[in-house]
Amino acid sequence: MPADPHSRRPAVGEGPLTRLALIGLAILFLAAFLALPLVAVFSQALAKGVGAFLKSLTDPDALSAIRLTLTVAAIAVPLNLVFGVAASWAIAKFNFRGKSLLLALIDLPFSVSPVISGLVYVLLFGLHGSFGPWLRDHGVQIIFAVPGVVMATVFVTFPFVARELIPLMQEQGVEDEEAAIVLGASGWQTFRLVTLPNIRWGLLYGVLLCNARAMGEFGAVSVVSGHIRGKTNTMPLHVEILYNEYNFVAAFAVASLLALLALVTLAAKAALEWRFADQIAAAKR
Amino acid sequence: MTAAASTTATKPARRGWAFLAPTILPGFGTAFGFTLAYLCLIVLIPLGHMALRAADVGWDRFWAITLAPRVLHAFYISFGCALAAALINAVFGLVVAWVLVRYRFPGRRLIDAMVDLPFALPTSVAGIALTAIYAPNGWIGALAKAAGFKIAFTPLGIVIALVFVGMPFIVRTVEPVLQDLDAEVEEAAASLGATRWQTFTKVLLPAILPALITGVALAFARGVGEYGSVIFIAGNIPAVSEIVPLLIVARLEQYDYAGATVIATAMMGVSFLMLLGINFLQRWTRSRHAR
Numbered sequence: 001m002p003a004d005p006h007s008r009r010p011a012v013g014e015g016p017l018t019r020l021a022l023i024g025l026a027i028l029f030l031a032a033f034l035a036l037p038l039v040a041v042f043s044q045a046l047a048k049g050v051g052a053f054l055k056s057l058t059d060p061d062a063l064s065a066i067r068l069t070l071t072v073a074a075i076a077v078p079l080n081l082v083f084g085v086a087a088s089w090a091i092a093k094f095n096f097r098g099k100s101l102l103l104a105l106i107d108l109p110f111s112v113s114p115v116i117s118g119l120v121y122v123l124l125f126g127l128h129g130s131f132g133p134w135l136r137d138h139g140v141q142i143i144f145a146v147p148g149v150v151m152a153t154v155f156v157t158f159p160f161v162a163r164e165l166i167p168l169m170q171e172q173g174v175e176d177e178e179a180a181i182v183l184g185a186s187g188w189q190t191f192r193l194v195t196l197p198n199i200r201w202g203l204l205y206g207v208l209l210c211n212a213r214a215m216g217e218f219g220a221v222s223v224v225s226g227h228i229r230g231k232t233n234t235m236p237l238h239v240e241i242l243y244n245e246y247n248f249v250a251a252f253a254v255a256s257l258l259a260l261l262a263l264v265t266l267a268a269k270a271a272l273e274w275r276f277a278d279q280i281a282a283a284k285r
Numbered sequence: 286m287t288a289a290a291s292t293t294a295t296k297p298a299r300r301g302w303a304f305l306a307p308t309i310l311p312g313f314g315t316a317f318g319f320t321l322a323y324l325c326l327i328v329l330i331p332l333g334h335m336a337l338r339a340a341d342v343g344w345d346r347f348w349a350i351t352l353a354p355r356v357l358h359a360f361y362i363s364f365g366c367a368l369a370a371a372l373i374n375a376v377f378g379l380v381v382a383w384v385l386v387r388y389r390f391p392g393r394r395l396i397d398a399m400v401d402l403p404f405a406l407p408t409s410v411a412g413i414a415l416t417a418i419y420a421p422n423g424w425i426g427a428l429a430k431a432a433g434f435k436i437a438f439t440p441l442g443i444v445i446a447l448v449f450v451g452m453p454f455i456v457r458t459v460e461p462v463l464q465d466l467d468a469e470v471e472e473a474a475a476s477l478g479a480t481r482w483q484t485f486t487k488v489l490l491p492a493i494l495p496a497l498i499t500g501v502a503l504a505f506a507r508g509v510g511e512y513g514s515v516i517f518i519a520g521n522i523p524a525v526s527e528i529v530p531l532l533i534v535a536r537l538e539q540y541d542y543a544g545a546t547v548i549a550t551a552m553m554g555v556s557f558l559m560l561l562g563i564n565f566l567q568r569w570t571r572s573r574h575a576r
Contacts, residue, residue, distance in 0.1 A: 014481055019388055026384040027396070029377045033449050034402050036424070037414035044417055083323045090316035095306035102320070104564065108328055111556050113510025114408075115530040116549045119537065120331035123338050128542050130334065155327055177310055187311035209404070216407025218513035223534060236409040236513070243413050243517065252417075255410040262405035269405075270398035 041259045044252035056242075056250035057257065064230045065238035065254070068146070072221075072234060073214040076153040080210055081203075084161025088199075089191070092169030093177065103166070109158045117155045118223025121148055144226030149234065152220035157210045164206030165199060168280065172198055201276040205269065212265040216258060332553070339550035342543050350547040355523055356532060360552075363529040366440055367508030370447030371455075371501045377448075378455025379497060385456070386463040400456050403449050408513025415446055416517040438520030443528065446514045451504030458500035462493055495569060502563045506556060 014022070046053050056062060087106060091099060109117065123129050125142040135142060142148045176198070180190040196203075218236040225232040227241060235254055242251035272280060305313060339347065350356065385397050403411065419426045419436040429436050436442050466489065474484040512530040519526045529552050536545035 013387075018481075022380055023384050023388055023390055026377075026381045030381065030396060030399065032425075033452060034399050036418055037406075037411060037449070038402070040414045040417045040424070041410060044414075083320065086316040086323075087320040090313060090320050093310055094308055094313045094317075096313075096317070097304050102324075105324060105329065108332070111506050111510075111559070112332070113512065113530050113533075113549075113552060113556070115512050115533050116335070116510070116553060119533060119545060119549050120335045122537065123335050123542065123546060124331055126542075128540070130338075151327075155331070158327060174308075174310060181309055181311070190310075191312070212405045216405075216410070218407060218409040219511075219530065222513075223537065236407045239407075239409045239413060240517075248417075251413060255407075255413060258407045258410045259414075262402060262407070262410075265405045266398050266401055269401065270394070274394075 038259060038263075041252055041255050044248060045256040047252075048249050052249050053253045053256075056247075056253035059250065061229050061233065062238060062250070062254055065233045065235045066257070068149070068233065069215050069235040071146070072150050072153050073211055075150050076157055076214045077207060077211050079154055080157050081161050081207055083158070084165050084206060084210075085203075087162040088165035088169045089195075091166050092172075093174050106159050106162050109155055114156055114217065114219025115223055117220035118152045121151050121155075121224055143224050144228065145232060148224035149221050149232060152224045153214050153217055156217050156220045157214045160210035160213060161203070161206035164202050164209070164280075168199055168202040169195075198279075201272060201279040205272050205280050208265055208268055208272070212262065215261060335546060336550055336553070338542075339546045342547055346543070347547050347551075350544050351551045355527070356529075356548060358524045359527050359529045359532045362440060362443065362527060363509050364555075366443040366528075367447055367451075367505050367511075370444045370451055370508050371505040373444070373448050374451050374455045374504050375497060375501050378452055378500065379459055379493070381452075382456045382459040382463055386460055401453050403451075403453050408450070408511070409517075411449060411514040412446065412517035415449060415514065416442075419445055419518060437518045438522070438526065440519075440526050442518040442520070443515050443526060446518050447504075447508040447511060450511050450514050451508050454504040454507065455497070455500035458496050458503065459493060462496040466492060495566070499563065499566050502559065502566055506559050506563065509559075510552070510556065 013019075087102075090096075091102065122143050124131055125135060125148065126132050127136065127143070129143070132143075142151070176194050177190050180194045181187075185193070215234075216236055217234075218240070221234055222237055222240070225234065225237055227233060227237055229241070233241065235258055239251050239255045239258070242248075242254065342350070381400065385393060385400075416437055417423050419429070419442055421427065421430045421435060421437070423437070426436055434441075436445060470488055470492075471484055474488045475481075479487065510530060512528075512534075515528055516531055519528060519531070521527055521531055529548065533545050533549050533552075536542075536548065
């Protein structure tokens with residue numbers, strides 16, 4: 001980040017009192033809306049001591065929710081990673097008709113309510129869905145089962161990697177790849193040896209955001225999961241169930257794990273932005 | 286564009302209409318084909334299918350469901366609270382972005398990183414945390430109770446949750462514009478005798494405004510569809526604090542698939558119009574910025 005050009009220009013800066021008031025206002029606002037919820041999560045989780053906290057986390061249902069969340073992310077993130085790389089290769093390295101339409105369509109899941117993201121799959125594969133009877137006859141269950149949870153998660157995390165890679169690869173242009181091809185490299189060699197090293201940090205950045213959303217998704221997953229304890233409950237859903245049962249310590253204990261994940265994501269994101277700012281598109285978009 | 290220039294240089298441009306501009310790079314067919322197939326499979330076919338199912342319901346029933354008082358009120362709450370939250374964020378988000386871009390103070394980087402917390406924190410976690418704070422027995426809720434009003438379990442609680450969810454949209458859209466502003470225009474304004482406040486309202490604000498509007502639109506669009514962080518704090522009282530996404534879930538739980546589909550499609554329609562609006566705003570922003 002360049003040095004602030006305004007700090008040493010009394011002619012155009014604000015007075016010290018205004019500065020102080022604005023900084024105070026910003027900090028107060030962020031403290032109320034960002035810091036306080038985090039403090040609330042951890043203090044409620046530990047309200048009855050470390051023992052109760054740990055007991056809630058080692059509960060079989062909690063463990064199974066953690067396992068399912070990890071499994072779902074392990075399927076959804078790689079799928080969207082492959083899609084993100086393919087989409088950004090097609091969009092950033094070639095010029096074709098209808099590109100902006102394709103870009104708008106890739107963004108579509110961002111503007112769809114999470115609840116609708118789940119509903120669309122219920123209407124397709126649920127018992128009353130268009131393929132429901134056929135699936136039932138063939139003994140396949142998608143809705144109220146793990147495949148539905150994976151599908152809904154893939155839907156909501158769909159644009160993350162692509163949205164990060166497309167502007168980055170557009171910025172980098174095609175000269176490097178063209179040189180490699182002209183020198184006789186195959187397409188795969190070009191991608192692996194020329195493109196990939198250029199986009200790796202942006203790729204990691206996209207995967208990070210995609211993963212955070214995949215593990216934390218609530219609305220879409222809640223519609224398709226059926227909330228079967230020990231089977232189709234992800235961590236965010238388990239938080240809801242425990243909370244609605246007034247089991248606050250356990251709810252906040254599981255929530256604190258998710259909050260920890262969010263904090264780790266933010267730290268890694270910030271580290272990437274500071275260290276590799278020029279190799280990440282999102283940082284200075 | 287450099288891409289277009291370098292590719293047209295390698296091959297003579299084809300005459301007439303061509304889907305793909307000439308290029309020597311391989312892999313377009315595979316990458317484009319996969320992208321399109323995946324997009325259709327995951328997003329377009331499921332969404333289109335939902336719209337078809339809504340069309341099956343028939344025109345009269347569609348409007349009967351959408352215009353039912355409880356549904357209309359949910360739309361009013363969803364859109365009203367999302368708009369209120371976006372406007373609150375417009376003010377505070379601008380202050381946060383301004384402070385982060387223009388001032389140097391201890392902890393600035395930490396705060397800058399924390400602004401994205403609502404993006405990273407799962408919505409159900411945000412929901413129960415905000416409820417714990419703003420419920421009548423919570424830290425801030427108790428203060429409000431002493432002052433004689435309730436925050437959680439009223440539309441005010443929904444606004445609070447949506448302020449949390451939408452805040453990063455405003456800060457992150459305004460930040461880059463603030464960073465790119467020329468110091469010279471401010472100096473010119475100051476040397477021509479403008480007060481700091483005049484410089485802000487007459488010179489800076491017009492330059493920031495397009496980005497601010499885009500940020501507000503993004504936060505608004507997100508707020509309308511938001512579910513997880515809202516349902517805990519809203520209390521979900523029909524015709525008081527019930528939001529559209531919750532209504533959709535309620536219909537689904539009653540196996541009223543037609544009702545859920547119709548409400549969802551109506552909401553998608555409105556969201557789609559907003560997406561068009563955002564696109565238009567972004568184009569307008571860019572054309573103004575290019576000058």
